[in-house]
Amino acid sequence: MDNTIKINLGGILFQIEEAAYLLLRDYLQAIDTRFRHVAGGAETIEDIESRIAEIFQSKNGAAGVISKENVVEMISIIGRPEEFDQPEIESESARYGTQRKKMYGNAFYSNRRNNRQSAGSDLSGTSKVGNAFNEVFMALGKVLNIFFRVILIIIGISLVLTGFLAMLSFVMVFLFKYPGSFSTNIDGVNLSYIPDFLNFIVPPSIVPWITVLTTIVVVLPLLALIYWGVKMIFWFKAKDGIFSLIALVIWVMSIAALSIILFNEGVGYAETAKATSSKILKELPDTLYIKSGKSISDLKYDHEISIPDDEYEIFIAEESKEIFVRTYLGFESSEDNNAVLEVRKRSTGRSRSDALLKAEALQYNFSFIGDTLYLDEYFTYPSGTKWAFDNVGATLVIPEGTVISIDNNVESMIRQHHRNYYDMDSENLKPKNRFWQLTEEGLRYCEPK
């Protein structure tokens, strides 16, 4: 009689001849190979092993020795894996299933190795514990799977909402001009008119290109965001590789084209130049009245774009194709007794000389008649000239002690931080007749002379 080995099969201990063991081992390995990569394969292997144990027990009883003939007979009953003429086995390879198979396989072969070394010990309990562990890991796997899905769904919903809201904002702001068209007084929101303003920055033939390319650059990632979100929520597979690739190529090409256009246009703003002119106000009266010449309140414009932090306001008249930009006024004390109005015009261009020409061309008007200085609240452009980050500022240089009277409109020409400094916004200090005197500390309220 051959040497015998003790093995654990289906939780039952058997004594088996060595030759029979080798045959059984090959058979079980063939079954393992057949079902290793099949969904539920571990369970199938476990069922088959239980059935083998049952067959062995029915033939010999637990006390008998399993012979090679017994193994051959068992194989004829169960059949060889290649004889399992079942319908096509699903090739589903769920990760959870794979983990489980690995655990099972390790447990089984580990048990068999242990049994060879510790013959005679009762290992059926070990097998049951192993099964219990498998069940625990299965449950844990299910819990982790559910947790993972919930996290994915949450992320998916976030992506969809983000993408949708961003897209909605984009459409509402730039297509429907909301809320700018409903409330032009809200700071910053009238950026919705930037597409209209494009006509005053770049040649009209480029505007549609910039609009379309910008839309693609912004909208495509948002659509992708929504799509990924939906995929995460519903966890579906789609043959979307080619579409994603096409979309990516279109997006990258749009960015490249937009960059080239903007760079080409941006070169036109490379240099900055300033043109300053001074007007001496002869025969300065005891009280200098400053009133607005052309005021913004009288302007007929369609849109207003403001950059709140920079106190930069642009007014667009669509029909006449004109733009107007607010001018600001400052005060300085003169070192002599002259009163001078300095007007600084600043612009940008491809070169300094180009910028200087543009700056000089900016149209800003003022006049000094009698005791009154009339200042326009805005400057404008010669026909056909594009906007180029232009700025016009006026500074009134007057001797200290000069009393000035400023009307409402002119007061709005003074920058906010100057108004704060001069306490102009303080209702308690604001004089009814708006009389101010230039002192060492700046403008201060005074009684009219």
Add this chain to the structure above:
Amino acid sequence: MDLENTKAQMRKGILEYCILSVLSRNSCYASDIIKELKEAKVIVVEGTLYPLLTRQKNAKLLSYRWEESQQGPPRKYYELTSEGKEYLADLDNSWIELVESVNLIRTK
């Protein structure tokens, strides 16, 4: 043309239906199912049955309970779930239609 192969292919088509039909009468242990299927000559080797049972169980057509056995390891007793019963009813109808269709063709 390999007759055995054709017969095997035909068996494949009806095997899952037969398993559900056997279980529709009583909850069964795998060997009981094998016995019936072997008697009906639907399967040749027992190994065919186990992957099908696992698959049907995973599809929630079957469930099982453990019962201790005096002759060997604990046994799984399978039974139809409500989904399994509905599925079997559909298969019953399909089978009747299929038989009628085949008979129609054969007797024409």
